[in-house]
Amino acid sequence: MEIFINKLQNHIEHVKRVGEHCTTEETTKQALILPLLDILGFSPYDPTKVLAEFAADFPGVKATERVDYALYCNGQPVMFIEAKPYVANLTNHAPQLSRYFNSSLGVTIGAITNGKEWRFFTDLINPNVMDEKPFLTVDFMKHKAEELVQLAEFKHDNFHVEKLRFFAEENQYIQQFKAVIKKCINEVDIDFVRYVAQQANVQRQLNTKFLETIQPFVKQAVEQAISDTVVKGLSSPTIITAQPIEPKPTKIEETTAINNVPVDIIHPENEKIITTKEEQDLYRIVNELFPETELIGKDTESYYSILFQNKNNRWIFRYDINRKRPTIQFIVPIDEQRRIELSRAGLEVQTNGHVFLDKPEHIYRAVGILRDCLEYCSNDENFKRVLNT
Numbered sequence: 001m002e003i004f005i006n007k008l009q010n011h012i013e014h015v016k017r018v019g020e021h022c023t024t025e026e027t028t029k030q031a032l033i034l035p036l037l038d039i040l041g042f043s044p045y046d047p048t049k050v051l052a053e054f055a056a057d058f059p060g061v062k063a064t065e066r067v068d069y070a071l072y073c074n075g076q077p078v079m080f081i082e083a084k085p086y087v088a089n090l091t092n093h094a095p096q097l098s099r100y101f102n103s104s105l106g107v108t109i110g111a112i113t114n115g116k117e118w119r120f121f122t123d124l125i126n127p128n129v130m131d132e133k134p135f136l137t138v139d140f141m142k143h144k145a146e147e148l149v150q151l152a153e154f155k156h157d158n159f160h161v162e163k164l165r166f167f168a169e170e171n172q173y174i175q176q177f178k179a180v181i182k183k184c185i186n187e188v189d190i191d192f193v194r195y196v197a198q199q200a201n202v203q204r205q206l207n208t209k210f211l212e213t214i215q216p217f218v219k220q221a222v223e224q225a226i227s228d229t230v231v232k233g234l235s236s237p238t239i240i241t242a243q244p245i246e247p248k249p250t251k252i253e254e255t256t257a258i259n260n261v262p263v264d265i266i267h268p269e270n271e272k273i274i275t276t277k278e279e280q281d282l283y284r285i286v287n288e289l290f291p292e293t294e295l296i297g298k299d300t301e302s303y304y305s306i307l308f309q310n311k312n313n314r315w316i317f318r319y320d321i322n323r324k325r326p327t328i329q330f331i332v333p334i335d336e337q338r339r340i341e342l343s344r345a346g347l348e349v350q351t352n353g354h355v356f357l358d359k360p361e362h363i364y365r366a367v368g369i370l371r372d373c374l375e376y377c378s379n380d381e382n383f384k385r386v387l388n389t
Helices: 002-021 025-039 095-103 145-154 161-187 190-199 208-233 277-289 336-344 360-378
Strands: 050-054 067-073 076-083 110-113 117-121 136-139 265-267 270-275 295-299 304-308 315-320 327-330
Touching (some): 002 025, 002 145, 208 360, 277 315, 327 360, 336 360
Antiparallel strands (some): 067 076, 110 117, 265 270, 315 327
């Protein structure tokens, strides 16, 4: 498995490095898709394992239609792959794959990919009818290789249809359960309040009026339980990176701590700049979330920033603890969709787009927004100067 992970890691870096140069479907196939198939043990040079432009006389399939790749095990096709250009959005782009899938009784696994994202389908809902939603989505731009060990299920020497169907069913249930659990945590509806009260053995009649009375208490308990769990996970000794000295940030390898809890750091040249333990915790959490990204903390008298690649204009967010309630401002605008995302995560958004962040660990609730910020800061086009003509 270690060798597989190393190969996968190298491939991910390859995709990130050359992906934007794959402007056509054919280039995407040659540069991004076939190399991954090779890592999975489906050699593109072996027609007994990979057959390109696969055509078959299936009912419902047009005579001129061909699926881009059919993968073979033991002389039988086991998986169809539809390829799209690197820049293509894969949503609503699998009708041809669906027709091939639905018409071939022997193939129950299908995939559509643009080289950087792979979506895998099967027929869990209706036999021989491809599900509308994938049972597994792998995005090389968002995941680390260590998190993609699920791809090992598709290796040639490990490819078993029934095992994959069980894997797909397991993934589907987990995703459904996660959605329900998130909804319960975010909304804390009456049914959830009733369950908590029953498990807590509350000695009261659990009628609707009483449940509505304790609903805010249950919500607060949920928030505290999540925070306690996160804090416990962060409580192990860690090297704290102090915040930079103006104008150029620098890293300090060790800081004074009491019981492994960082203490406030006073700037050696400006006593008004104090890097609080909350700011240090925030820096540590964000770096744990994105360990492969160069992120530097920078403190000022007004706010604390996380900089992308140590560039002052590419700040991921600005954190202001000098208020009654600490706030955070992201570099991307908080549009309606992001506002809904933050609200559903239990974060309060102000009219100016700033977000209340009462505790550093609440940043875990905004991981999607953080990814948007990283993507924005990674794009040089967003920082080109506009020259007056």
